[in-house]
Amino acid sequence: xxxxxxxxxxxxxxxxxxxxxxxxxxxxxxxxxxxxxxxxxxxxxxxxxxxxxxxxxxxxxxxxxxxxxxxxxxxxxxxxxxxxxxxxxxxxxxxxxxxxxxxxxxxxxxxxxxxxxxxxxxxxxxxxxxxxxxxxxxxxxxxxxxxxxxxxxxxxxxxxxxxxxxxxxxxxxxxxxxxxxxxxxxxxxxxxxxxxxxxxxxxxxxxxxxxxxxxxxxxxxxxxxxxxxxxxxxxxxxxxxxxxxxxxxxxxxxxxxxxxxxxxxxxxxxxxxxxxxxxxxxxxxxxxxxxxxxxxxxxxxxxxxxxxxxxxxxxxxxxxxxxxxxxxxxxxxxxxxxxxxxxxxxxxxxxxxxxxxxxxxxxxxxxxxxxxxxxxxxxxxxxxxxxxxxxxxxxxxxxxxxxxxxxxxxxxxxxxxxxxxxxxxxxxxxxxxxxxxxxxxxxxxxxxxxxxxxxxxxxxxxxxxxxxxxxxxxxxxxxxxx
Amino acid sequence: xxxxxxxxxxxxxxxxxxxxxxxxxxxxxxxxxxxxxxxxxxxxxxxxxxxxxxxxxxxxxxxxxxxxxxxxxxxxxxxxxxxxxxxxxxxxxxxxxxxxxxxxxxxxxxxxxxxxxxxxxxxxxxxxxxxxxxxxxxxxxxxxxxxxxxxxxxxxxxxxxxxxxxxxxxxxxxxxxxxxxxxxxxxxxxxxxxxxxxxxxxxxxxxxxxxxxxxxxxxxxxxxxxxxxxxxxxxxxxxxxxxxxxxxxxxxxxxxxxxxxxxxxxxxxxxxxxxxxxxxxxxxxxxxxxxxxxxxxxxxxxxxxxxxxxxxxxxxxxxxxxxxxxxxxxxxxxxxxxxxxxxxxxxxxxxxxxxxxxxxxxxxxxxxxxxxxxxxxxxxxxxxxxxxxxxxxxxxxxxxxxxxxxxxxxxxxxxxxxxxxxxxxxxxxxxxxxxxxxxxxxxxxxxxxxxxxxxxxxxxxxxxxxxxxxxxxx
Numbered sequence: 034x035x036x037x038x039x040x041x042x043x044x045x046x047x048x049x050x051x052x053x054x055x056x057x058x059x060x061x062x063x064x065x066x067x068x069x070x071x072x073x074x075x076x077x078x079x080x081x082x083x084x085x086x087x088x089x090x091x092x093x094x095x096x097x098x099x100x101x102x103x104x105x106x107x108x109x110x111x112x113x114x115x116x117x118x119x120x121x122x123x124x125x126x127x128x129x130x131x132x133x134x135x136x137x138x139x140x141x142x143x144x145x146x147x148x149x150x151x152x153x154x155x156x157x158x159x160x161x162x163x164x165x166x167x168x169x170x171x172x173x174x175x176x177x178x179x180x181x182x183x184x185x186x187x188x189x190x191x192x193x194x195x196x197x198x199x200x201x202x203x204x205x206x207x208x209x210x211x212x213x214x215x216x217x218x219x220x221x222x223x224x225x226x227x228x229x230x231x232x233x234x235x236x237x238x239x240x241x242x243x244x245x246x247x248x249x250x251x252x253x254x255x256x257x258x259x260x261x262x263x264x265x266x267x268x269x270x271x272x273x274x275x276x277x278x279x280x281x282x283x284x285x286x287x288x289x290x291x292x293x294x295x296x297x298x299x300x301x302x303x304x305x306x307x308x309x310x311x312x313x314x315x316x317x318x319x320x321x322x323x324x325x326x327x328x329x330x331x332x333x334x335x336x337x338x339x340x341x342x343x344x345x346x347x348x349x350x351x352x353x354x355x356x357x358x359x360x361x362x363x364x365x366x367x368x369x370x371x372x373x374x375x376x377x378x379x380x381x382x383x384x385x386x387x388x389x390x391x392x393x394x395x396x397x398x399x400x401x402x403x404x405x406x407x408x409x410x411x412x413x414x415x416x417x418x419x420x421x422x423x424x425x426x427x428x429x430x431x432x433x434x435x436x437x438x439x440x441x442x443x444x445x446x447x448x449x450x451x452x453x454x455x456x457x458x459x460x461x462x463x464x465x466x467x468x469x470x471x472x473x474x475x476x477x478x479x480x481x482x483x484x485x486x487x488x489x490x491x492x493x494x495x496x497x498x499x500x501x502x503x504x505x506x507x508x509x510x511x512x513x514x515x
Numbered sequence: 516x517x518x519x520x521x522x523x524x525x526x527x528x529x530x531x532x533x534x535x536x537x538x539x540x541x542x543x544x545x546x547x548x549x550x551x552x553x554x555x556x557x558x559x560x561x562x563x564x565x566x567x568x569x570x571x572x573x574x575x576x577x578x579x580x581x582x583x584x585x586x587x588x589x590x591x592x593x594x595x596x597x598x599x600x601x602x603x604x605x606x607x608x609x610x611x612x613x614x615x616x617x618x619x620x621x622x623x624x625x626x627x628x629x630x631x632x633x634x635x636x637x638x639x640x641x642x643x644x645x646x647x648x649x650x651x652x653x654x655x656x657x658x659x660x661x662x663x664x665x666x667x668x669x670x671x672x673x674x675x676x677x678x679x680x681x682x683x684x685x686x687x688x689x690x691x692x693x694x695x696x697x698x699x700x701x702x703x704x705x706x707x708x709x710x711x712x713x714x715x716x717x718x719x720x721x722x723x724x725x726x727x728x729x730x731x732x733x734x735x736x737x738x739x740x741x742x743x744x745x746x747x748x749x750x751x752x753x754x755x756x757x758x759x760x761x762x763x764x765x766x767x768x769x770x771x772x773x774x775x776x777x778x779x780x781x782x783x784x785x786x787x788x789x790x791x792x793x794x795x796x797x798x799x800x801x802x803x804x805x806x807x808x809x810x811x812x813x814x815x816x817x818x819x820x821x822x823x824x825x826x827x828x829x830x831x832x833x834x835x836x837x838x839x840x841x842x843x844x845x846x847x848x849x850x851x852x853x854x855x856x857x858x859x860x861x862x863x864x865x866x867x868x869x870x871x872x873x874x875x876x877x878x879x880x881x882x883x884x885x886x887x888x889x890x891x892x893x894x895x896x897x898x899x900x901x902x903x904x905x906x907x908x909x910x911x912x913x914x915x916x917x918x919x920x921x922x923x924x925x926x927x928x929x930x931x932x933x934x935x936x937x938x939x940x941x942x943x944x945x946x947x948x949x950x951x952x953x954x955x956x957x958x959x960x961x962x963x964x965x966x967x968x969x970x971x972x973x974x975x976x977x978x979x980x981x982x983x984x985x986x987x988x989x
Contacts, residue, residue, distance in 0.1 A: 074608045078828045080601070081588040081610055081740050115824050115870070117847060124827020177833070308870035310879060313713035313821055315743050387916040 038237040038275070040268050041245055042197035043258075046210060048189050048220045049228040050093045056160045056187035057084030057127065064226050068166075068180040076185035078122030085110075090187035091134070091318065094158045095328045097189055098135030100213050100335060103154055105325055106132045109318040111158075115308045116183035119179055120163035130309040130385065133157035134320070140193075140213065141337055142205040146336075151206050152194030161186040165383075183227070195234070195245070206322055207231060212336045216361045224256055230259055233366045236281075237271045243419050247281040248270070251295055254288045263288035267295050277343040339364055347377035356385050362399035369406020374413050383409065387427060391434050403437030404430075412440040425449050425497055452499045455507065458491070462504070462511050465490045476512050518543035519670040520986045522723040523730055526673060527575055537570045537578020541622050544580040548671045551988045556646045557656070559585050559667035560592040561625025561845070574620030578732070580668045581616055582675035585626040586633055587615050587718070588707035592623070596709050597641040597662075598631045600854025601835045610707015611739045612676060612718045619734045622674050627662030631856045632826065633678055633711040635659050636686055636927055637913055640858040645915065649689060649987035650953055654912040657687035663721050664691040670986035674722045674731055678708055680715045681814055682908070682931025685943035688721050689907035689956020692945045692984035696720050696728040699964045700938035701746035704731075704739030710825040712818035713744075715935040723984070725944060725974040727755035732966060751967050761975040762796030764968070766959075767900035771805040775929070775973075776908040780949035785906045788946050788957045788980060795979050802896045802903065805889050808923065810933040813882035813889075815925055816869045817936075820879050823866030829854065860927055861921065893937045897962035902972055905930045907943040907956035928957060940966050942973045943980040953982065 055062055058075035091109075098105060112130035116233035147178045163184035167174040187481060191210065199204045211222045211229065221228045231254060236246035251267055254260045267286070274281055286295040334342070336358055343354035343364070358364045363384060370380045388404060395402070412430060415421050421429065421444055432443045444450055452458055466473050472483045484505065491504040520538060521529065529535045542565050552558060562568065562580070570578050583589060586596045587604035595601040613623065626932035630640035638646040646661045648654040649669040656665040660677030664687035667675050677684035679697035688695025696719045703718045710716060720731035736750040768789060773782055789799050831837035831850030839849030855863070867877040896903065908927055913919070934941035938961050946957035959976070961969035 074606070077833060079588075079606060079608070079834070080594065080604075080828065081586075081606060081707045082608070083744075085741060085743050112822050115827060117827065117830060118844060119830075119832045122833060124830060125824050161955070247776060269877050306872045308824070308867065308872075308875070310824070310875075313744075314710075358696065389843055 036276075037240045038268075038272055039240050039242075040198055040200075041195045041236045041238065041265060042200070043195040043234045044193045044197065044203060044206060045232045045234070046191040046220065047194075048097075048191065048214060050090050050187040050189060051221050051228070052087055052093060052187055052220050054087055054089075055185035056087050056090050056158070060185065061374055062186045064228075066182055068178070069182060071182040072184070076122070077202055078124075079180055084127060084312075085186065086315060086318065086479070090158065092328070093187070093217075094189050095215050095320065095324070096135050096219055096332065096364065097191070097214065098138065098156050099325070099328050100133070100217055100332055101138040101140050101156070101191075101210075103135030103138030103156055104512065105135055105320055106319045107322075107325075108132065109134055109320055111312040111315050111318075112309045113312050114159075116305070118162070119177065120165050120181075120184070122163065122184060126160060126162065127315070128159035129157035140206060140209050142202060142209045144202060144205065148204070149196075151202075153192050154192040156189050156191050159188050159190060159376060160184070161188045200261045200268065201235065203264055204261040205259050207260060209255075209336070212359070213412045216324065216333055216336055216470065233260060235267050235271070237268060237275070247283050248282070249281065250285040252285060252287050254298055259288055259290055262293060263275040263295055266293065270295065273424070275506075282359050309367055311331030318374065332359070336361070343367075347371065347381075348401045349381055350376060353378070353381045353385065354391075357381060360399060366399055366404065366406060366409075370409045370413075371406075373407055376413070379413060380409070381431070383413070387430050388434075402434050404434055408433055408437075408439055415440055417502060419451060421449055421451050422497065422501060425451070449498060452495055455503070458499060458504060459511065460505050461491060461494055461499075462487075462507055465494065466508075466511060466515070473512055473513065473515060477515070517670075519547040520989075521673065523576075523579065523673045523727040526579055526657070529680075529797060530578065537620075538565070540578040541568055541570060541580060544624065544672055547669075548666075551649075551669050552577060552666075552671060554647060554652055554670065554988060555646050555649055555665045555669045557627050557662040557669065558582070558625040559595065559597055559628050559641075559643055562622070566732060568622055570622065571620055574618060575730075575922060576616065578675075578682075579618035579621055580624035580672045581621045582624045582627050582663055582672040583613055583616075583658050583676050584663050584675070585629050586678055586711075587613055587626075587708040588709070589623060589626065592626045594626065594709065595642075596689070597638075597643055598633045598854065598859070599630045599642040600829050600850065602642070604835050605706075611704035611741060612735050613707060614667060615737075616735055624666075624955045627660070627666055627675060629662055630659035630683075631859050632709070632822070633659040633680055633683055633716075634822070634858050634862050636682070636924060638662060640856055642856055646916070648912045648953075650692060650912070651951070654914055654953060655690070657690035657908070657912060658694075659683040659687075660721065661687045664688055664695070666692055667691070667693055667721050667723065668986070669988050674720055674727055676718060676735075677721050678711075678718050678721060679935065680711045680717075680818060681935050683806045684721060685931050685941060685956070685958060686908045686927070688943045689958075690912035690954060691944075692722060692954035692982075693721050693724050694728050694945070694977075695719065695943045695956075696732065696966075696970075697934060698736065698966060699940040700745070700935075701744055701748075701942070702750070702964070702966065703735045704737070704742040704745045704808070706739055706745075708740035710821075712821040713825060715814075715818055716820060717935070720757070725942070725970060725977045726754060728942065729757055729970045729974075736966075746964070748964055751803075753967060753970050757974050759971040759973055759975050760796070760963060761792055761972070761979060762798075764902065764972045764975070765798040765800065765900045766792060766902050766904045767800055767802035767896055768904055769807070770801050772804075772807060772905055772930070775807060776909060776926075777906060778949070780911065781906050781909060781955050784946040784948075784955040785904070785957050788976065789904065791979050792976065799904070800917060802900055804896060804903070804933075805892050807929045807933070809885065810889055811886045811925065811929050814928070814932040815865070816878050816882040817886065819862040819866030820869045820882075821866065823863045823870065826859070826863055835844045858896050858921070876894070882917070889933065890937045893933070893939065901961065901965075901968060901970055903960040905958050905960070907931065907958040910956055911949040911951070911953035914978050933966075934960050938963055940969050941965070943985050944973050944980075946978050946980060947982055
């Protein structure tokens with residue numbers, strides 16, 4: 034008889050805030066510079082230097098908190114987390130301990146059973162450490178180098194409640210969280226560059242059991258997919274252990290992307306004692322009601338609300354709304370276009386079809402192309418008034434995408450205007466009919482199929498500029514006259 | 516009068532009148548350093564001659580050499596905190612206080628010896644050498660700013676910067692017959708001061724008299740963007756209207772303080788000072804303050820706790836001495852074990868213990884609560900009186916080579932520590948001498964940012980006490 038297990042997952046996400054300068058000094062936070070180029074006496078922890086808070090980082094953290102419905106500790110302070118590591122220049126990290134900036138929040142995710150709120154225990158602000166570069170592997174390298182470019186970059190740590198029940202939910206939570214933070218514009222959320230990092234706590238318990246199972250921490254997952262895979266692996270591993278009568282031990286495991294396994298990093302040690310105490314070099318930070326209110330007032334519309342509104346206001350199918358709001362830049366382009374053109378579904382089709390196709394080919398984001406709400410709307414109007422065909426419009430769109438030229442200018446320049454002049458078309462059609470006497474006879478004998486062939490000939494002759502519907506109609510009329 | 520015997524204001528006056536040039540001032544003091552420094556041992560690094568000295572044509576300190584304690588960042592000299600671990604280390608930047616002195620035209624004469632990382636009250640904890648008291652070379656100048664006190668008392672410079680975490684400016688000033696001012700916490704930027712205990716440290720001047728202290732504070736005080744704990748307050752001209760009559764001030768003598776274990780000569784000088792205040796129309800009343808040992812007890816929890824964290828950066832990774840290359844653990848262990856002296860290690864251990872899980876509530880957190888209570892009590896007393904008057908130190912200068920156990924030494928901070936705990940400004944000025952001819956200091960403590968009145972009161976007390984404290988080793 035096999036037991037059903039309930040899976041309990043909680044995630045800790047570290048997010049680098051994309052402020053221009055570091056949390057406690059004026060150094061640049063730019064990624065990819067020469068090692069130790071972005072450093073100064075303060076972020077190198079030189080003796081005698083002092084931290085000065087970057088208010089923009091507090092503002093960003095506050096935005097993250099309010100966008101995830103966190104309550105705010107209005108009396109805010111920083112604490113020192115003391116530990117030795119070569120990438121930590123002061124021998125302590127300035128972090129927040131008992132009074133995180135935000136607490137008791139939630140992120141809504143979509144599951145198969147609908148919306149589900151994942152609780153947030155806390156969001157706190159802290160400085161990032163530097164980065165060690167080992168000569169060879171950690172174990173056998175004879176020296177290591179330190180790059181402090183990352184040291185002192187502002188981070189928020191977002192700790193979820195153990196509310197996630199499947200690896201898929203964990204991934205959905207990360208997607209939702211990332212989407213919110215990108216909407217806020219406070220982080221690049223780039224796991225490869227390390228601006229988003231995620232550790233997971235996972236345990237299982239027999240269904241119906243009150244107390245939690247033994248918690249295992251999983252680290253070193255470098256994509257959302259890896260998080261999902263690692264958790265799936267870990268859940269199965271734990272199930273097998275319990276079914277074999279083994280005892281799960283509290284430990285930290287590392288995800289190995291090549292073998293697709295978690296491997297033991299370290300067992301349960303004595304609890305680390307970080308000797309937290311209030312940072313005496315910084316004054317406590319008062320977050321006023323006014324500041325919170327201003328933050329709330331200035332929050333952008335968040336992904337879920339936008340999606341719901343797109344369905345409601347533009348009568349879009351849920352799928353369209355989902356795709357369009359996935360990236361707020363795409364959503365913005367949609368709304369700009371709709372502001373100049375009254376058929377939202379048509380706009381949605383173009384954006385989800387041609388536009389995303391070209392974006393993918395170029396590997397760029399919606400605001401990096403030359404398409405604007407204005408020029409897309411103009412293009413759609415040219416189709417509607419018969420100036421160009423839908424087919425030609427695609428070519429025009431690509432040209433707009435690449436060059437940023439107005440559609441009218443492209444059509445003019447390349448002579449793409451659709452021929453809707455009946456007299457002119459009739460002349461062309463009659464020339465073609467003269468050359469295809471056999472086809473004319475076939476049609477006259479009742480077989481309509483070759484009409485399409487003749488339309489094709491007309492399109493070829495006009496280099497695609499003929500209005501195909503009109504050509505079809507006129508061919509039938511002219512054939513009938515003969 | 517020799518140039519090296521002049522105080523700051525005399526030098527400025529003579530220079531303004533054209534009686535001496537800035538170059539002559541610089542040269543006179545450099546020569547004086549050459550003449551007596553071997554006996555005094557106040558400098559760990561210093562100007563050897565005036566060849567490289569650039570005298571800027573700016574500021575009221577133009578050409579005047581000022582000595583700086585070895586825990587303040589300078590570009591021209593190493594900043595070693597008199598620790599072997601940082602021997603020869605030059606910071607890549609300059610601290611705010613030093614920068615302000617230079618902007619006022621001062622010539623930085625060198626870095627002065629101190630108890631390692633400012634932990635101690637004698638300079639015997641220096642990793643390099645022990646400084647001497649110019650009043651009697653068998654005695655110590657006190658500490659931790661002992662080198663700064665010694666070089667001013669010997670006329671090697673007319674003024675020096677010290678730092679005061681629990682009395683480290685005032686006690687050496689008292690031991691060497693000088694004026695030592697610890698400004699209100701936040702008056703002077705700490706940027707560039709290598710931290711001992713961040714919530715207690717404050718930079719201040721050691722000078723020959725109160726007016727020179729006011730002159731120095733005019734240069735040093737002010738909000739600094741680089742130090743979040745520096746206060747955004749208006750600093751008045753501290754010299755202006757400094758001449759006031761003592762009758763305008765009310766002094767409080769803490770009940771029971773003079774009955775503590777104090778050297779009889781110290782007690783006598785402070786009692787005489789109190790009498791003189793009364794004779795000259797000043798008001799003196801008894802006030803109730805928390806037991807003196809209470810502030811001392813929490814000081815020796817809070818200061819080591821902060822120090823244990825502040826000194827964690829000295830790990831051999833980026834600067835200073837690095838020893839042990841077997842692995843990272845070994846590097847940390849050897850670098851710190853051999854780089855730090857025993858007093859520094861003792862305090863790191865005390866502080867680590869006070870912050871550790873299981874002890875933090877009973878020690879560190881409780882100390883913070885008591886700190887708040889003491890602050891409140893001082894605040895209440897300053898509703899009644901303008902200043903608190905106490906001895907600066909229970910004894911005159913220690914004799915060199917005397918055995919003192921650490922606890923006994925800690926007790927000598929009993930009168931100075933409360934001003935650091937409460938953040939109050941405090942000043943030590945000469946009150947006379949012991950029977951052995953060693954200087955004795957009297958201390959005035961004021962409420963936060965009351966430096967203007969504190970300096971007025973100290974100046975008037977200095978006037979009525981009229982102590983002769985000439986340059987020594989002539």
